[in-house]
Amino acid sequence: xxxIMRWVCAFLLLAATFNPTEYNYVQWxxxxxxxxxxxxxLTGLVLLVGFIxxxxxxxRSIGGFGMVLVLAVVGAGLWVLYDLGVLRMDDPSMNVWLxxxxxxxxxxxxxxxxxxxxxxSGQEDVDHVDV
Numbered sequence: 001x002x003x004i005m006r007w008v009c010a011f012l013l014l015a016a017t018f019n020p021t022e023y024n025y026v027q028w029x030x031x032x033x034x035x036x037x038x039x040x041x042l043t044g045l046v047l048l049v050g051f052i053x054x055x056x057x058x059x060r061s062i063g064g065f066g067m068v069l070v071l072a073v074v075g076a077g078l079w080v081l082y083d084l085g086v087l088r089m090d091d092p093s094m095n096v097w098l099x100x101x102x103x104x105x106x107x108x109x110x111x112x113x114x115x116x117x118x119x120x121s122g123q124e125d126v127d128h129v130d131v
Contacts, residue, residue: 002115007108013050014100014107020093058110061117070109074102 018026025043033040058067078098081087089095117123 003108003112006111007104010054010107010111011100011104013047013054014104017047017051019100020096054107054111058107058113061113062110066113067106067110070106071102074105078102 016025018024025047029040029044062070078087082089087098
């Protein structure tokens with residue numbers, strides 16, 4: 001359940017920032033941000049904090065190569081679904097949603113990796129040791 005919540009939160013963060021509908025931060029800031037600069041800045045900073053939390057945790061746990069590897073596995077899975085005829089790629093907005101799902105999966109893996117590694121190996125990940 002914890003992984004799914006991390007995935008949903010990552011997806012909501014990405015979708016709140018940008019998605020193919022008109023209900024996202026980028027579209028709102030372009031259209032109405034100049035009228036509400038203080039709200040646009042505050043909302044942008046809150047989204048930035050969310051991205052920093054996710055990206056920092058992901059980079060610390062699986063690193064850049066791990067992020068590319070997870071994204072490659074997700075991409076290969078989507079390719080298999082496309083080859084089997086389950087997935088169609090002719091709808092641009094669906095492609096954006098798939099991209100958001102793939103990126104949110106990478107962020108969720110990064111946030112969950114230390115927990116999964118501890119469960120599998122019994123080893124703790126420690127970033128800071130008090131001496």
